[in-house]
Amino acid sequence: MPTTRFRRDVQGLRAIAVLAVVVEHTAGSPVGGWLGVDVFFVVSGFLITGGLFRQLRDDGSVRLTTFWWRRLWRLAPAFLLVTAATLALSAWLTPGAFRADATAAAASLVSVSNWYFARIGTDYFAALGPTSAFRHTWSLGVEEQFYAVWPLVVALVAVAVRSRRGVRSVRAVLTTLLVVVVATSLVSAWSSSASDPSVAYFSTTTRAWEIGAGALVACTTDGRRVPARVARVLWSVGVVLVVLGLVSITAAVPAPAPAGLLPVLGTCAVLVGGTVRGTGLPVLENRVTDGIGAISYVLYLWHFPVLVFLTVLAPSATWTSIPIALLLAHATHRLVEEPLRYGLRQRVRARPRPPQRSLAYASAAAAVALAVGVVAVRPVPEPVQLGPVTASGAVRAVQEHLGTALAATTWSGLPRDLQAREDSHTLPRACGSIVDRPAIEDCTFGPATAPHTLVVAGDSLAATWLDALVPWAAEHLPGWRLVAVPTDGCPAIDLPLRGLRPQCASASASALRTIQELRPDVVLLTSKLEDPFGLDGTLRAATEHEFADGTERFAETLRSSTGRLVHLLPPPGGADLRTCRSPFGTPLACVTRTSASWRERAATIHAMAARHGDGIVDSSPLVARDGLTTAVVDGVPVRSDRVHLSRGYAGSVRAALGQLLQQGVPQLR
Incomplete structure (x- = not known):
């Protein structure tokens, strides 16, 4: 046929x-x-x-x-x-x-x-x-x-x-x-x-x-x-x-x-x-x-924006995006698609049945009413319950500020128009770029003839800490130079990863050569923990055992080239301020709990460090308290997305980060 x-x-x-x-x-x-x-x-x-x-x-x-x-x-x-x-x-x-x-x-x-x-x-x-x-x-x-x-x-x-x-x-x-x-x-x-x-x-x-x-x-x-x-x-x-x-x-x-x-x-x-x-x-x-x-075309058009905005307004009621999208699609099909597709003159001549148009208007009204109803009855987040602060010094101050931010119920001190993304192309954060990588001289901070060397390595999460580490080292580490060799998008793990950026192999090799040539006193290593690690040539992600082995192999390549390898655990991820903040919500909508994958892999790094005598520093107290983290502290966005610290926040906690480093790394005292 x-x-x-x-x-x-x-x-x-x-x-x-x-x-x-x-x-x-x-x-x-x-x-x-x-x-x-x-x-x-x-x-x-x-x-x-x-x-x-x-x-x-x-x-x-x-x-x-x-x-x-x-x-x-x-x-x-x-x-x-x-x-x-x-x-x-x-x-x-x-x-x-x-x-x-x-x-x-x-x-x-x-x-x-x-x-x-x-x-x-x-x-x-x-x-x-x-x-x-x-x-x-x-x-x-x-x-x-x-x-x-x-x-x-x-x-x-x-x-x-x-x-x-x-x-x-x-x-x-x-x-x-x-x-x-x-x-x-x-x-x-x-x-x-x-x-x-x-x-x-x-x-x-x-x-x-x-x-x-x-x-x-x-x-x-x-x-x-x-x-x-x-x-x-x-x-x-x-x-x-x-x-x-x-x-x-x-x-x-x-x-x-x-x-x-x-x-x-x-x-x-x-x-x-x-x-x-x-x-x-x-x-x-x-x-x-x-x-x-x-109505498949208009349903496809409507469903995603409806879902995105309901996720902001009522994250526990996102299922209602389906009936809302269906009603909007039906109304759009009847009131927009069909009249224009077949021609207004033809439809007038054909005298379409009034119930169809009435049903379309009713669908649109029902969709709007359902959306308004969802927003009106959205559940109010429970107040955050926090225990007493146990830290001291600068870390204690950060924990107290986090406690205030986690309990906040109103927005204050935050501009309405947030930048869509931060500039990651200026120093020192740009030292992580693997496309337009700065010269090593531009990523060396402190006296070139200093007797001691601290190297910062890892992926983009290491690069985000540079906004805190560079000024802190200049103030508190006389006689040291800091050399930054992170590689954005290239996790510090020896596994054949699916989708790894093409430049990662050469960028990682270059960073390793720099470390071998410098023979630094301390290498500070930071890399992602929370994302899945898909294995190249397979249809699955790495198991926790494979993650541990791959991390072990990568760390081993550094130990022979440094006096001390120190694992700086990355800050746990959280909500993206650009989507969790809305005129109808409160900062409580931006409160999230540290993920299970972060905790499990952090434990793996702890165990590896204990076996080999590596140093380990946990940065989570700088962004989380009692396992909870939020998106804004003292009017400063904590992250520029879901995982990377904002430049402003990284700089604001540099004293606390320095305290953690000096507690965990004797060489830096």
Whole structure:
């Protein structure tokens, strides 16, 4: 059967895909729900290519301006509405993230948001910023780039081939081209998913195989029949593969390949099997999937900003983002999409049923009422209960200030417009850069001829301490020079990590050579503890035993080159001020508990230090009290994101950090 007829199973695929994405974003389950986007890509390639072939058969050519205008008219109105609403809410609810949201919105408007998120994903500090309310638009960018390029390719091939050989030859040439594109893109995706996962996930080139697979199905099935028995088997197997992918593939599997194989193959099988009428089953062909499939685009648009802002307003009621998004999507579909898609004049002539419009208005009102209700009845956080301060001196002062901040119920002394990110490109923090790395002379602080040397090494968490260590050493360590050789984004662990930045190997080797040449009295080592360590060439993260062994091996490479290796445990992570602070909340919304992974891995470092006689200094008392940490102390943001200390806060606790160092490292007294 030609692809001209309406395919209820395709509408069902859309429904399953968008529901999987929405529920996974909200509840974290199904574990592979994020692969619903891959299903969308295949369906888009299939439908757009099928439509282009119909136009070529019926009109003898591809009318590019008509195609592009219809795509714009179909997608832009709802997108502009959601974008305007999202920016307004961002300015009101999360002013600290507004600048980043506005930049992401601009990238989305010109259909390059996928490249925008790929770029900031390669910036270690920017990648740890607040979740953008526009992050989900990356997939729209990929599809819109396909809409811009693929029709032009089809039109050029049609002009070059059809005049001599006919439509069948055009299809043959495009099929060959698609096979090459799909194969090349899949190989690239498989390779870069492990080596550069951020770029691979968002890149158009590594997603082209998914859209190309759908286009290939359209090319090979255009106007052709599949035997009914084969079609039924393909359709059934395809549904099973799609569902299996959505419920079983976790984020530990490199994406888009091999993670996307099951949903892509399953979607292709459904599309081929559905070319024969009557092969579908109720699982994809029913009134519910018909309705959700019809609003899938606007539901996808609404769900993520609704979730992001509800996370700020009522973090314990984020489940309500699903009914709110459904109601908003229904209203947008009825009041915006359909009138503009089919034309106001046609709808007036057709005299649509009043209940539909009334239902749309009722849906919008219900969504607003539900959102207001959630905010109005949001639970008030319990007051923080703290024990007595046991520290002394500067550390005691920091602990007392932390106690006051943890119990605060009002915001004070904090500007409304927080910077989206701090400048990490000026000294001394810039000494951690592995892209534009300063000369070692620029990262040497104190007299070059000093008799003693302290080296600061590790990843970006070591670099954040430089704002405290450099001025403290200048004041309290006469006769010492401080040399900074941290490597941002390169954890101090000897494991083959998936997604490790390409420059890490050379940067770490350079830092090690510097340490070997200097033979310092003390090496102060700091590296992340809380993030998962995905292993290259596998679909899993490192076990705690592997973490311990890898940390042990890395430390061993330093011990022979220094008089004393000292492990400075990194500060535990916390809430990002740009998202936990809102006009409706209190600082209690920014209070978090030290994670279990931080505590477990800190214990591993303690045990290793005890075995080898290394020094160990725990920095957690500078940001946490009784296992609790907050985002603001004395009007100063504690972190610039979720894990990195702000420059202002690091500088404010330098005396306390110095006290901890002198207590734990006799050489520094």
